[in-house]
Structures are given as C-alpha cells and as structure tokens.
Amino acid sequence: MKNLINSDSLIVPVYINEKIVLDMLAIIEDGFSMVSQVNYTEHEDTNSAQKANAGISTSSTLLSKLLKIDLAGESAHETKTTESENIEKEKVHTNVSLLSKFRDYLVTKELLKRGNEAGKTNTGDFIEIEGELQKNPLIDYMERFLDLYRMSEIFTEKAPLGKKTQEASKKQQDEITKKQISSFTDELKHSGTIDFILTGGSEKVILSAQEKYLANDNVSEIIGGRFRLLGKVISVYRDKGECINLLRKTSLSVLSDECLSEMLSVFNSESVKQFNMPELVTKIPGPALIVIPIAIYA
Secondary structure (H helix, E strand, O other): OOOOOOOOOOOOEEEEOHHHHHHHHHHHOOOOOOEEEEEEEEEEEEEEEEEEEEEEOOOOOHHHHHHOOOEEEEEEEEEEEEEEEEEEEEEEOOHHHHHHHHHHHHHHOOOEEEHHHHHHOOOOOEEEEEEEEEEOHHHHHHHHHHHHHHHHHHHOOOOOHHHHHHHHHHHHHHHHHHHHHHHHHHHHOOOOEEEEEEEOOOOEEEEEEEHHHEHHHOHHHOOOOEEEEEEEEEEEEOOOOOEEEOOOOOHHHHOOHHHHHHHOHHHHOHHHHOOOOOOOOOEEEOOEEEEEEEEEEO
C-alpha cells in the first residue's frame, strides 16, 4: 500500500489502453493478480490482578512495645489473557489504479521522459507531456462538411410546384456527395483507430488511438481540453522537411500528391469558402512524433 499519495497519482483518464497497462505490469512483476488477499490479526487483552496483604505481629517484641510499629507487606499477581481474531480481506485494483501504479514505476525507475525531456525523445521512449487535444484535421474537416449539408436541409425551403423536378435532382446529387464524404471519413477510421494531435510543446504529437478505449465513446468531450499524455514513441520526425501523412493508414495513401489534390479540389471551391471551415490538412510537418497512447488524463 502506498504511504504517500500525491496529485500526480490521482489521475482522471479519458482514455486508457487497459491491455498495454496489464501487459507492462505483468512484465514488471513477473505476473501479478488484480486481487490480493490481506491477512491481519486483531488482539484483545484482558488483565486480572489479585492482591494479598500480610501482616507481621511484633507485639511480643521489644520494638513493638516501645515504638508501636505494625510491619505489613503486600504481594500482587497479574494474569493476562489474549484473544485473537484473524481477518481476511480482498484488495481489488481497478484499471485506473493499475495505471497509476505503472506510471509510478516509470517515474521511480527514471524511465519516463517528462516536460522538457520529452523534446529529446527517441523511438521506444516512454513520454508524458501536456497539451491541447485536437482531432485529426482531415476527419474534422469532413465531419464539419457533412454538418453543413445537414444544416442546409433544415433551413432550405420547399421548392415551388414548377421546380419540384429540379429540387429532386439536386437532392439526389447531394445524397451522392454525402455518401461519398461519409465513405471517405470511414476510410480514415477503418482500422478502428483515430488520430489525435496534441499541441502545446516544441513538437506536435500524433496519437494513434483506439476508439474503443475512449471514455464513454465520446470524442467531443475531450476535444479542445488540456490533458496529459502517457505513451510510447514509435516514430520521430526531426526535420521540417519531413511530414506525417494523415492518410498513411488508409488505402488513399497510394495516391500521388497530384491525384489527391485533384480529388480534394471540390472542398476548395468558392461555394465552400464562404463558410467558416478549418484548413484542409493531409500532412503534418516536422518536428513531430507518432506515439501509441497508453493513457490520456487530467
């Protein structure tokens, strides 16, 4: 049991890869149990005391007659009885307490690079850095584009009788476009992972996170918040000329830059520019890191 608990140990995760945490602790402790049995004994003592008085008669002695002294003595005997009760309790770890335990181990063994040290990382290092969490800008753009279509449908008035055919044709074309954009967005997440970007330090950090480990499965709750990341570095991009391709995990990564620009040109049209859309980004320039996140927490 820990004797000292500090605020760094009391973490509130919004993302925790339980499998990695369990695997790392199993390696560290050569196997472990999430449930441990604690045995201790409570003692209850009972004391009993007996006293005996003894008197010495001195009436027949000269000393007694002259000084009138009564010599007396007292003896005591104490008996002690002990009753014991053996108590067994189970101590159960949660995924968060195991994460805290793993992090404490990394800190104690000086295996965790934090703060300014994180800027000197190499592939394979464990790091803990703080920053603002953002969604993959490409996914963010596509989802906002779909939101535009939904909003336009809400506020578009019904066409007059003479333009019903034209309206139906436009609606059909919009449905095709929405389906294409939705398929494109799904392609960016087809592997079950989603990229996040942590900014605020000297380097941008790309997190390849698994959606199933997000708390409440709600991405919107963590976007824009400031969190700490515990993760393992898998790739380092030091030069500004190097870039991380946000399409690297999709089949679209085979496209040349020219083909990709032509395909995405529809999003740079004048009709789209009138809306407050974020910049359409497909690559993140260095210096940057790609990190497998173990946990994201406040």
